[in-house]
Amino acid sequence: xxxxxxxxxxxxxxxxxxxxxxxxxxxxxxxxxxxxxxxxxxxxxxxxxxxxxxxxxxxxxxxxxxxxxxxxxxxxxxxxxxxxxxxxxxxxxxxxxxxxxxxxxxxxxxxxxxxxxxxxxxxxxxxxxxxxxxxxxxxxxxxxxxxxxxxxxxxxxxxxxxxxxxxxxxxxxxxxxxxxxxxxxxxxxxxxxxxxxxxxxxxxxxxxxxxxxxxxxxxxxxxxxxxxxxxxxxxxxxxxxxxxxxxxxxxxxxxxxxxxxxxxxxxxxxxxxxxxxxxxxxxxxxxxxxxxxxxxxxxxxxxxxxxxxxxxxxxxxxxxxxxxxxxxxxxxxxxxxxxxxxxxxxxxxxxxxxxxxxxxxxxxxxxxxxxxxxxxxxxxxxxxxxxxxxxxxxxxxxxxxxxxxxxxxxxxxxxxxxxxxxxxxxxxxxxxxxxxxxxxxxxxxxxxxxxxxxxxxxxxxxxxx
Numbered sequence: 001x002x003x004x005x006x007x008x009x010x011x012x013x014x015x016x017x018x019x020x021x022x023x024x025x026x027x028x029x030x031x032x033x034x035x036x037x038x039x040x041x042x043x044x045x046x047x048x049x050x051x052x053x054x055x056x057x058x059x060x061x062x063x064x065x066x067x068x069x070x071x072x073x074x075x076x077x078x079x080x081x082x083x084x085x086x087x088x089x090x091x092x093x094x095x096x097x098x099x100x101x102x103x104x105x106x107x108x109x110x111x112x113x114x115x116x117x118x119x120x121x122x123x124x125x126x127x128x129x130x131x132x133x134x135x136x137x138x139x140x141x142x143x144x145x146x147x148x149x150x151x152x153x154x155x156x157x158x159x160x161x162x163x164x165x166x167x168x169x170x171x172x173x174x175x176x177x178x179x180x181x182x183x184x185x186x187x188x189x190x191x192x193x194x195x196x197x198x199x200x201x202x203x204x205x206x207x208x209x210x211x212x213x214x215x216x217x218x219x220x221x222x223x224x225x226x227x228x229x230x231x232x233x234x235x236x237x238x239x240x241x242x243x244x245x246x247x248x249x250x251x252x253x254x255x256x257x258x259x260x261x262x263x264x265x266x267x268x269x270x271x272x273x274x275x276x277x278x279x280x281x282x283x284x285x286x287x288x289x290x291x292x293x294x295x296x297x298x299x300x301x302x303x304x305x306x307x308x309x310x311x312x313x314x315x316x317x318x319x320x321x322x323x324x325x326x327x328x329x330x331x332x333x334x335x336x337x338x339x340x341x342x343x344x345x346x347x348x349x350x351x352x353x354x355x356x357x358x359x360x361x362x363x364x365x366x367x368x369x370x371x372x373x374x375x376x377x378x379x380x381x382x383x384x385x386x387x388x389x390x391x392x393x394x395x396x397x398x399x400x401x402x403x404x405x406x407x408x409x410x411x412x413x414x415x416x417x418x419x420x421x422x423x424x425x426x427x428x429x430x431x432x433x434x435x436x437x438x439x440x441x442x443x444x445x446x447x448x449x450x451x452x453x454x455x456x457x458x459x460x461x462x463x464x465x
Contacts, residue, residue, distance in 0.1 A: 025129060025147065028180075028182045029129070029131065032131060032178055032182050033081045033142075033143055034080065034112075034113040035055055035112075035113050035176070036053060036054070036132065036133075036143050036176055037053065037055070037056065037063065037078040037079060037080050037081075038051065038053060038079045038143075039051065039052045039054050039069055039077070039078050039079075039088070040077050041075070041076045042074075042075040045372075045374040050267040051133070052065060052066065052173045053065065053069075053133045053143075053188075054069070054174045055115055055174070056105075056112045056113060056114050057117065057184075057212065058112070058114050059112055059114055060104075060107070061105035061110070062102065062104050062114075063078065063103055063104070063105060064101070064102055065100075065103070065173075065174030065187070066099050066187060066207075067094050067096050067100055067101045068099055068262050068265065069173055070091075070101050070223070070226075071096075071237070072227070072240060073223060073227065074223060074224045075223060076088040076223060081142070086105040086110075089104055089105065089223075090103060090104040090219075090220050090221065091220075091221050091225075091226040092104060092215070093215035093217040093218070094215070095214070098159070098207055100187060100207060102215040117209045118181075121160055121208055122153075122162065122179065122185055123150065124149075124150050124152060124153065126149060126180070127147070127148075127180055128147070128149065128150060128185060129166060129177075129178055130145070130146045130164070130167070130172065130176065130177050131144070132168065132169075132172030132175025132188060134169035134303075143175070144172065146166045146167040146168070148164050149166075150162060151163045151165050154205075159211070161205055161206065161207060162177065162186050162208055163205065163206070164177060166204060168188045168190070168204040168205075173264070174187060174188070174189075175187070175188045176188065177206045186207050187207045187212070188204065188206050189205045190262070190263075190264045191264060234258075235254045235255070235257040235261070236254070236255070238250075239251045239254030239255040239258060240271070243271060243275065249279060251271070252279070255271050264302055266303040266306055266309075267299075269299035269309075270295070270296065270306065270308060270309050273291075273292040273294075273295030273296045273299060273309070274312060276288045276289070276295060277312060277315075284319070289316050289319065289320060292312075296309040296310075296312055297313075300313075305336050307332075307333040307336040307342070308333075308342070310329050311330065311342055311343055311346040313325075314326045314327075314333060318349060318354075326350045326353065326354075327350055327354065330347045330350045331347065333346055334346070339370065340370060341368070341370040341372065344366040345363070345364065345383055345386075348364035348367060348383070348386055349386055351363065352386055355393075357390040357394045358390075360390035364390065368380055368383050368387070371383075380410055381408075381411035382414070384403045384406040384410065385414060385416060388403030388407060388420070388421070389420060392420075392424055397428070400424065401424070404421040408421065413444055415441060415444060416450065418438070419448065419450045419455075419458075421437050422438045425437065431464075434462060435462060438459050439464060442456075442459060
């Protein structure tokens with residue numbers, strides 16, 4: 001009986017202790033939330049490229065994040081819990097081995113709220129909570145809090161790493177893991193899972209704060225200078241350079257090597273997939289397109305709100321005539337981000353392939369209306385072409401012709417536009433005007449071929465010589 005009473009008493013005390021931790025959690029989160037920031041890297045088109053998290057460790061704007069969050073970027077910003085936005089102005093120190101980077105925000109006369117560091121390696125079983133910004137492109141507002149325990153301390157790279165059951169999702173990389181008093185235990189950094197399919201198995205990796213204390217240099221270099229100093233040794237940067245040069249074969253090799261180091265990088269999986277997509281689209285190579293789809297699937301599984309991966313999957317499914325899947329993926333991309341040109345274009349393109357021309361005209365029109373300056377330079381001409389084709393099928397000749405002209409005014413060397421506009425004019429017995437388009441096409445691309453017809457066959461058929 002005494003043993004039973006003792007067990008009941010111990011159980012009651014344990015439950016009471018856990019209950020106290022649970023009651024403290026909301027106040028602890030509110031206490032440290034101002035110290036956790038959302039990080040956006042910004043590409044050459046001045047658009048958000050990737051997203052992560054960071055932790056403020058001093059009142060003058062010094063922060064810590066993962067090395068892999070900022071490597072490859074030339075410009076980045078951090079956004080606090082209150083919505084204030086600061087540019088990442090200086091890189092102070094970094095360790096690729098420990099996946100840590102120390103940087104300073106350009107805060108002017110502002111004062112930031114830092115965390116307090118707990119540099120001791122925690123014991124297994126200690127209750128903890130994590131704060132970060134997963135899926136930050138879509139989930140606006142507050143950081144995401146998750147709770148768990150320290151499940152193990154692992155030896156890796158001649159050092160110690162923390163394993164926790166607190167869930168860490170893509171975008172939370174660089175966020176903080178905190179103890180029951182709100183002190184920072186470490187920086188969240190991914191998973192110990194060797195296979196990507198096991199990443200949700202509560203094998204989450206955290207870099208202890210003791211390694212933050214080893215970042216003692218004061219490099220004081222700009223983000224661009226940091227980029228230049230590491231670019232020749234970083235697979236992701238080399239991949240992006242090759243990608244921008246349209247050398248997609250080299251890009252795929254570099255992105256694959258980067259993923260071997262950072263398997264949870266959803267952006268790298270997407271870039272690898274898009275490299276395969278470019279290689280497999282012309283001429284059509286279904287094996288490469290299927291590889292692209294596999295990469296997009298992994299990217300989506302890491303970040304379910306990655307609308308670019310949903311949208312590019314839709315476009316590939318439309319190419320290989322899997323129209324039902326193409327529609328499903330297109331509308332998922334649109335559901336995630338309905339107010340941007342890309343997702344509207346994808347629906348319009350897929351609708352064209354499905355011969356739903358009224359729907360195509362509607363969404364391609366939205367894409368053109370929402371076009372950014374970058375879209376207007378590089379993409380809008382193609383959207384006008386797709387819209388022209390849909391209007392032509394709907395026998396809206398005036399609208400179709402205006403769209404063809406808009407396309408060619410933006411890009412007079414759009415070969416497909418010259419072909420389809422020439423054919424559009426020829427069918428309407430406007431042979432002289434049609435021949436002008438075909439002759440220009442011939443001068444730009446003597447071996448052009450579309451829908452099984454060469455440009456020489458079109459010139460001969462319509463007697464354009």
